[in-house]
Amino acid sequence: MLKSLTLKWTVYLILLITNLTGFIIFLRGFFPSKVVLPGLNTFSQDDNKSPFLNQKNQPQFDKIILMVVDAMRSDFCFGENSKFKFLHQLINKGHAIPFTAFSNPPTVTLPRLKGITTGGTPSFLDAILNVADDYDDSQGLHAQDSWVNQYKNLNKTINFFGDDTWLKLFPNEFNEYEGTNSFFVSDFTEVDNNVTRHLDEQLNTKEWDGLILHYLGLDHIGHKGGPQSTYMIPKQIEMDNILKRLYNYIETNQNTLLILMGDHGMNEVGNHGGSSSGETSAALSFISPKFNKINQIAPLPENSDYSYYNSIFQIDLVPTLASLLNFPIPKNSLGIISREVIEIWPKDLQTKIILENCIQMMNLYETKYGTNGQIWRNWEQLKSGISSLDEYYNFLYEVQSEMANSATNYNYEDIFLGSGLILLSTIFTILIFNLYFFTLKNVNIQFIIFFQVFVVLYSIHFHGSSLIEEEHQIWYFATCLVLLYFGSTFFKAFSTKLNVVNFILLFTCIRLLRSWNNSGQKWFTQFNIASYLSNDNNELLWALIALTYTTITIAVFVQGSIIRTFSFTTFQNSFDFKDVGSLVSFMSIFVASSISFSFKVVQYYIDSNKPPTYFKWLLIWILDSYDVNINKSDIKFELQNVSIQLSKLGSFMLLTLLGARLFVGKIKGIKYGNITDFSNIITIFLIHQTRHENIPIFLVLLVAKFSISYLSYTKTASIDNYVISITFITLCLQNLTFFCMGNTNSLATVDLTNAYNGIETYDVFIVGILTFISNFSGPIFWSLSSLQLIFEPSFACFKGPSKNDLINFPPLKYSIQLLRLFIVLFFYAVSAINLVGSCINLRFHLFIWTVFSPKLLFFGSWILFVNILVDLIISSGLLTI
Incomplete structure (x- = not known):
């Protein structure tokens, strides 16, 4: 009996481990690290000559202040309930150009910072690394083209204070810096005071070309109390006062560009990571006394879809910064120079600027797809530089959409190996399950059939996005x-x-x-x-x-x-x-x-x-x-x-x-x-x-x-x-x-x-x-x-x-526990094979990153923590005491 029971436990553990191993290998293939072009980009026209200079042969701006307010949803800045009163004054005077910036899911900090620095769409793997980045130093962007690296390549100095995720992405790029941990959400105050306390020294005595400030308090308030928290209004006022301090500085240093933005938004309960309109609608404003954007009114009436002013993709920030600060657009950027910002150049220079954006994006397109297809044929007609600005923008929107929707490179070897292991363990689990129950005399076979039919019907729902939601x-x-x-x-x-x-x-x-x-x-x-x-x-x-x-x-x-x-x-x-x-x-x-x-x-x-x-x-x-x-x-x-x-x-x-x-x-x-x-x-x-x-x-x-x-x-x-x-x-x-x-x-x-x-x-x-x-x-x-x-x-x-x-009945308890675990394993095994099957089948589906991929992560948590940690390890440990 002992040997028989030991053999049964061994078989169970082999099946469980095979199933888990297969699932992990599948995830590795389904969420691969993103393949990017190495090295820094250069200008493409006229012997590496910049097309971004103004009529005086000067860049529009020499310096930049980037103020990131974590989770700053668009209505926090632009809605009628917003307390950014000074920002509203700047918009009404035309000195601020406001946008609602779409943040590509997953709407968590690490992938969003990668997006707003490289211009690329995020890998879903970044959502996992966003939590685990304290133990992962492989996510640095020091070897990847970004506006930070391009700006440093101009012999510029950049100082940084705020969310230490930046320091993991750019470990060597900042001259002066201090990081604060983004995950201690109970702290609303010190996490921002640690940033603001550097302002006097930085604005009054320090020499720098770029200053990045990343405030976390508003995000933490959202996590703890939601967007309606009583702490939200004072925090908005605090951020608006900091914006005023920064604007007073650039008024006397008019070659400094000030940008106020959120890295993502938040939903109705203050969380983020998904694809709801609240989470993907972040505020973005380009601010300078040089701007004179007339006919802007702020604040605006509240909007249920959080769409205020003109909408752009958040990654459009990258080529727009390149044009304003005069450096090449990063190689892997899928962003498009903002139509509202390009208008500050004379009309005769605007076509050269947008053509540079087209050349950069088509170099990326050629690397991925070659020189075939309708998009490339359209480019052959446009590359001469004689088309209208509208034609270039329509073309860029088409290319951006095409490449953003197919940005993932799946590792099919891992996907099929992982799926094969899951399928193998599932087949044997089903066989052993039925072999055991259908050979017993005292078992109600109807119960067994009912359970198996239920599990199969349940697992089919993984093939429908709405059913998962x-x-x-x-x-x-x-x-x-x-x-x-x-x-x-x-x-x-x-x-x-x-x-x-x-x-x-x-x-x-x-x-x-x-x-x-x-x-x-x-x-x-x-x-x-x-x-x-x-x-x-x-x-x-x-x-x-x-x-x-x-x-x-x-x-x-x-x-x-x-x-x-x-x-x-x-x-x-x-x-x-x-x-x-x-x-x-x-x-x-x-x-x-x-x-x-x-x-x-x-x-x-x-x-x-x-x-x-x-x-x-x-x-x-x-x-x-x-x-x-x-x-x-x-x-x-x-x-x-x-x-x-x-x-x-x-x-x-x-x-x-x-x-x-x-x-x-x-x-x-x-x-x-x-x-x-x-x-x-x-x-x-x-x-x-x-x-x-x-x-x-x-x-x-x-x-x-x-x-x-x-x-x-x-x-x-x-x-x-x-x-x-x-x-x-x-x-x-x-x-x-x-x-x-x-x-x-x-x-x-x-x-x-x-x-x-x-x-x-x-x-x-x-x-x-x-x-x-x-x-x-x-x-x-x-x-x-x-x-x-x-x-x-x-x-x-x-x-x-x-x-x-x-x-x-001690002789029975381990057999009963094994029976219980086999029943649960049947459920997880059949569900797993259907889930990975649906993800393979729907890997190019519109909702693959917003619905199916999060479900994979949640299902992995159920297997690892609920089934293995609690059901197996803790429960079996209790039986041995």
């Missing part, structure tokens, strides 16, 4: 269908009145989950529970938060074996205050939960919200304990320190309590309740890492788990039927809860608000783990609940321990 609809329908099927056929939900009540309660929980948040990528509404609680009734929100903490705290104490573990006397199935161990364990649970709750209160206040009146005393007491006067005008740093300390203390106490429970339980030989206690204590930490408006969801999840456990507690059916039903149901609930907590298959909904809890300085590993926990708290809950419902259902419905619990 709105996947939450699939899981809501699927969860209801699966619950109805198993409720009527296996759990006999309609056999007794109590079963009916619990079944109705379970469906009530599912309906509440569905109504809690916005889900999907196409429709956004304020008519949901989370929005109501956050915006209209924070009194009820905090009552529910308190109830959630209270409920799980009680569950920790009474459900599992905490009392039995720490009791110094004979266990009496009830709490005894005379027993020191019981009293200490109760106090430890209560204190750890209370500290976590206190942290959430402080965090809520830091995010510019007012706690309910009945908890204001708690906030005051907490702050008094840390000698913080709530009536002081500026206590944000003190509040941040309190928040960090509370989060650290709460997390430390929870982990210490968990470790002590498992260690002491091992010493005392307590073999049951481990899963329940681990699940409940981790649930408090999951709540700790969850957004305030989503915390009451855990109350709903606890009730749903209780209902399922009650329905399954009295079942005496075969173990295999029981395992497949519970695993199938919790698999559905994992995915449904993920989407109902506000997540989607878009990078824009990756929530960073709790990724820095208890952290003083940025650490990519810790932040990565906390980001995973924050965004996958629902799936983690159901993953652990699945283990509890299978092995310790009596504890889940407050009736444990029971001799019938499967945890009491």
Whole structure:
């Protein structure tokens, strides 16, 4: 039996590793590093003579100040609610030329900075490296043509202050610099003060030709509180005042060009990374006293698609800078010199300027496509330089569109090798799965067929972009269908009145989950529970938060074996205050939960919200304990320190309590309740890492788990039927809860608000783990609940321990765990082969980078972190204790 079980585990691990390896190889081929032309470009006309000089044979500008405000959406600058009053004055006077600049997805900082410096469209791989760039130094642009390198090639000096992503891209190009980390989103103030404090010295005493300033505070405010945060208006005013300081400088140094821009925008909840109009619509303004752009009016009425003034591609900045500062357009640029900016040259020079843009882009086109096709034939007619400006611009728009839509070079060897490994592991998984279940006598074959048909039908949805965008609809329908099927056929939900009540309660929980948040990528509404609680009734929100903490705290104490573990006397199935161990364990649970709750209160206040009146005393007491006067005008740093300390203390106490429970339980030989206690204590930490408006969801999840456990507690059916039903149901609930907590298959909904809890300085590993926990708290809950419902259902419905619990049969538990894991592997394997198949088939689809590619990354996270880390490693580790 041992050898047979060992062989089964070996086969499972081989299939799992093969599937994962294939998926990673596929990703490497699907997201290859972008192939670019090496070296610096030179002028193309008249023996390398510049066409960009004005009538006096001088460049339009000698110096540049680039002010980047991270996540500055176009309406923040140009809409009627904008507080950029000084910018509005410049626009009305004609000294600022405003644009809405389209930011190519993925709308995160690293690919956008590559775009606005090289003029190339981003590789989707950059979205991953945007997070991991602390451990990756291969992304530097020092060897790639960019306007920074071209400007340096003119013996110009450039100083930089701000987001340290620039320093990773250009490690040797700046004379003076100081970087600030872009990922510590809790900081709204210091991250910008660290930039502004250099201005006096730079503007008054320093000699430089280029000054780059990248401000991060507005982006951080968006991540924490959204575009409507009360911190947003003061931040806009602060940025506008800095713009005024810079403009005062260029008024006395009129050969200096000032550019104000955002690297991307943000969506309705303050995140970015996707392709919504809010995320792709960034503000851009060329500013100089030399400009006299008449008939511009600012601000403009609010616009739902964030389109203000003329729209250009953000990469158009690169050739436009080349023309204004007089250096060759970078080789790999797909940008087009702005039509509004080119008008500052006399008409007789404009054609030579745009022809230079055409030559540069067609050199790139020839390298990629050769000298065939209609576009090249059109170029043969235009290259003489006698056509109109309109003809050249129409031609450039056509070439730009063609090359931007086919900018990726897939590595087909890796793609097909990875797909082959996934297909191989999937075929063997299907064969072994069916071979096992169809040879058993006590298994309901209908369950097996139903599960396999469901998985196949589900995986087909990967071939439709709209189905991926709105996947939450699939899981809501699927969860209801699966619950109805198993409720009527296996759990006999309609056999007794109590079963009916619990079944109705379970469906009530599912309906509440569905109504809690916005889900999907196409429709956004304020008519949901989370929005109501956050915006209209924070009194009820905090009552529910308190109830959630209270409920799980009680569950920790009474459900599992905490009392039995720490009791110094004979266990009496009830709490005894005379027993020191019981009293200490109760106090430890209560204190750890209370500290976590206190942290959430402080965090809520830091995010510019007012706690309910009945908890204001708690906030005051907490702050008094840390000698913080709530009536002081500026206590944000003190509040941040309190928040960090509370989060650290709460997390430390929870982990210490968990470790002590498992260690002491091992010493005392307590073999049951481990899963329940681990699940409940981790649930408090999951709540700790969850957004305030989503915390009451855990109350709903606890009730749903209780209902399922009650329905399954009295079942005496075969173990295999029981395992497949519970695993199938919790698999559905994992995915449904993920989407109902506000997540989607878009990078824009990756929530960073709790990724820095208890952290003083940025650490990519810790932040990565906390980001995973924050965004996958629902799936983690159901993953652990699945283990509890299978092995310790009596504890889940407050009736444990029971001799019938499967945890009491050591010879079986590893076989049961393997069966559970094989069921989940079947789901992931069949889904994986369909997903990679759809990406291969639709690799030239319009939405390949905005829909299918993000889904690949999310699916990889499900496999690696949920399936392998939680379902396999943590769950199996619990069974061995």
